[in-house]
Amino acid sequence: MAQIAEISVNKAHEIKVHKVTVVADLGHMVNPDTVEAQIQSSIAFGLTAALYGDITLENGRVQQTNFHNYPVLRMVEMPKI
Numbered sequence: 224m225a226q227i228a229e230i231s232v233n234k235a236h237e238i239k240v241h242k243v244t245v246v247a248d249l250g251h252m253v254n255p256d257t258v259e260a261q262i263q264s265s266i267a268f269g270l271t272a273a274l275y276g277d278i279t280l281e282n283g284r285v286q287q288t289n290f291h292n293y294p295v296l297r298m299v300e301m302p303k304i
Contacts, residue, residue, distance in 0.1 A: 224248075226266070228302070240270055240302040263304055271296045 229242040243266050252258050275294045279286045287293035 238274060240300075242303045245304065266304060267296050267301060270300075270302075 224245065224247040226246075227244045228240050229244075230238055230240050232238055245262055245266070247262065249258060271294070274296070277287075278293075
């Protein structure tokens with residue numbers, strides 16, 4: 224599998240991912256739609272980790288307990304895949 228991301232960085236140093244191209248040689252697949260969905264979700268969570276992936280600890284406990292305080296890439300932020 225290989226992925227290439229087309230990105231831009233504005234003057235405020237904010238990163239925008241415009242497009243991710245994926246090439247995968249997966250062999251025989253039982254359900255190609257499920258494989259496509261898994262690849263798309265891996266891109267979403269990978270970009271989330273790269274762009275927003277701060278995990279903080281306080282007194283040995285992780286402070287981000289769920290999606291209300293750990294932002295995940297929103298649909299409007301998703302690049303074309």
